[in-house]
Amino acid sequence: MRENGPVTSATRRPETPASTVPTRLIATDLDGTLLHDDKTVSARTIAALAAAEQAGIEVFFVTGRPARWMDVVSDHVHGHGLAICGNGAAVVDLHGGPGAHRFVKVRELAxxxxxxxxxxxxxxxxxxxxxxxxxxxxxxxxxxxxxxxxxxxxxxxxxxxxxxxxxxxxxxxxxxxxxxxxxxxxxxxxxxxxxxxxxxxxxxxxxxxxxxxxGPGVSKASTLELCCAERGIAPEEVAAFGDMPNDVEMLTWAGRSYAMGNAHPAAVAAASGRTAPNNEDGVAIVIEQILAERL
CATH class of the missing domain: 3.30.1240.10 (Hypothetical Protein, Haloacid Dehalogenase-like Hydrolase; Chain: A; domain 2)
Known part of the structure; x- marks a missing residue:
């Protein structure tokens, strides 16, 4: 059963069959997940992100990076330009481009x-x-x-x-x-x-x-949960991707979650599924599958 407050546990909730609940939001980590090891975004991944948003699926980048390190992907947040940065410490609007990122939400550490x-x-x-x-x-x-x-x-x-x-x-x-x-x-x-x-x-x-x-209770998962609640999106409608311990809570919370082929064992244990490594476009592969389910 879903907890009443923000999720901090690494214990997975019972999974809802993916085919019965359409995905409304994709939440993906960056380094070791969406990005190749050379910190580039592949043409296949760019196309998959664009296709997802054209289908009405929001895409959130959920990363440990600070806002000022988001230029590597800000051009590829095709519709809304929002990212969760600093492991949940900030929600950032990337629309302004390099040097003009705007903080929408800050969850500070005293x-x-x-x-x-x-x-x-x-x-x-x-x-x-x-x-x-x-x-x-x-x-x-x-x-x-x-x-x-x-x-x-x-x-x-x-x-x-x-x-x-x-x-x-x-x-x-x-x-x-x-x-x-x-x-x-x-x-x-x-x-x-x-x-x-x-x-x-x-x-x-x-x-x-x-x-x-x-800060206490601040994680990728708890901030993602806040953003989803504001949009009326349930955990079962979220597909999440990650590779390291800082992704565990998010992979646990999301209805569909995928550890990368290169993931840390803790991420593998928390996720409901597995995809190819970051250098083989594992995120894009799953997005393509999600879109195919809608046909």
Missing amino acids: PDIALDVIQLLRATAPGTVCAVERTFGLHLEPGYPLMHMEPPEIVSPAEKLLAKDALDADQPVLKVLAFHPEMDPDDFLTVARTAIGTRANVTRSSPSALLEIS
Whole structure:
């Protein structure tokens, strides 16, 4: 049975047979899912997305990326131009094009909770270094590796990055990124979830020991559920695609869900189905099947 509040559990609901409920919304992750490994969108996938929207099916990109990293796909959100970014921390209107993305909804991580979480991780997993993602910029602690797509705006200890008088304190915190140079990625996730508990939502999408920490109850699934409720769309009318632990709640919530052929075991266990790897256009293959069911 569907929970009354936003979904955070990884336990799948009983599935409704797909043939009896037409799909009204497609929710797809980007990296490792819709995008090829070279970060391109194939011609087949572009055509499948366009065909879905021409058939009246909404397409949502649901990603851990911040809004400013969405130019790679913003040209392919054919009708509405909405995306769920930051693992559910923001809903963004992409219509304006590069540099003009508009935040429709922000589900922030309170700075005091963010700092509490960072200090807990330092104590539980010594060697942890963090970054703070705000709506318009990424700020790093000293020692945090330069692994992202842009240079940091500020490099300073978390206590200063999250201070009330910080340079950009007027911008909401979307998430904290926590990196450990030595721990196994899944072990780091387990340790962090145990230490942090319900203070915040902890997940991962990177092959390295990099965790993504959002506000309590904030996930791809819970924000997708809010957006669907606003549109009168039930979980059974959603088809979702993903490949990593940060997709688990979304794959669990959606009536039809597909783990990619390259997916993490946790995503495979959460999904109701499997498709081809991202480099073989697994999302497009399923969209084509969904459209064929309508004929």
